[in-house]
Amino acid sequence: MSDAGKTRPLILGLTGSIAMGKSTVAGMFEALGVPVFDADFEVRAMQGPGGSLLAAIEAKFPGSTGPGGVDRQQLGALVFGDRDKLALLESIVHPAVVEAREQFLYRHANAPLVVFDIPLLFEKGGAKEVDRIVVVSAPAQVQRDRVLQRDGMTEEKFQQILALQMPDAQKRAQADFVIDTGTSLEETEKAVEELVEKLSERLHE
Template sequence: MILLGLTGSIGMGKSTTAAMFRDAGVPVYDADAEVHASYAKGGACVEPLGAAFPGVVKDGAIDREALRRAVLDKPEQMQRLNGIVHPIIGALRTSFFEDARAAGADLVVLDIPLLFEGGGERGMDAVVVVTAPPEIQRARVLQREGMTPERLDAILAQQTPDAEKRSRADFVIDTGQGLEPVRRQVAEIIAVMRDPQRRPNRRAATA
């Protein structure tokens, strides 16, 4: 199965781009959505995180702000958190792959916001970076409820700079030009990934 990583900084249009891959018939694994679902009522992370961090479960779901406070500036607690969450999310990702194979998929997209930060690009055949001009990025993000310039700057400080992401990508999609150019690029990337003569192969290069 061909693995195509999809990443991009906050406000770049990654979710919209992922939806276009999905609309084109390519299964998409959404890492953020998987974490959110596992933190929701009945989610796989609720019970173990509640046991490890008393007070973070409210109304049967993980209170993300309470959890953030519990691990903020506490490396040992963050390590403990990751030790609980990562194996659970890993198992859910495995289920995604199994379902995609059973459906006969030859190509899947892994939508992972912190792909480069976590070194996940090494497991991909190719990586798509979604970008946009800085002024468009900031305008998009600052429209979100509760977002402030200071909070945006803090988020960006924790992410690999956009220019570096673009330099490490196999494909770059600029969402600042409207939806139709993005849709055309998505279609072309799918065609390239399914063509053995044109397809990048990071996994072979790092094997």
């Protein structure tokens, strides 16, 4: 698409497979003053104490919510590995996320650039909703080492998660830009800064 004559911010879709460092990179964009819409954060808020989605989730998944909001472990056990139940949960969550994203865009209508931090950007068809795509990537061994350091993570769970995600190589092939997090934090920060500068220059052409 042409960036000329746009009436809204350029939307950068930020994605990457599990443990590739996407959240870290999102924080780097924020540190540079770029507004970031964090889909996962919004979902956690909607599922937290008093969250707007609790009633709908409890109705479809009885016993999965309580005073503290959604019991993530309980709900996870109900949907993990069950595509139908996962699809049902997504049918509750997705419309609410879309609404929150629209409100975010409205608030930042005058920003030249915004980031949509969406873990399953490709898998859920979100690529068509952004102008450019940034994929955060690291070597497979680095990814595996990071994942297996997480509490409660096992090799089996890791493989099941990978099976639900588009392969990293395929994501990189479809990206407009790739940020490598297999390097030092300083090098990754420099790559993010250079990308923001490049896009800012293009927007002012």
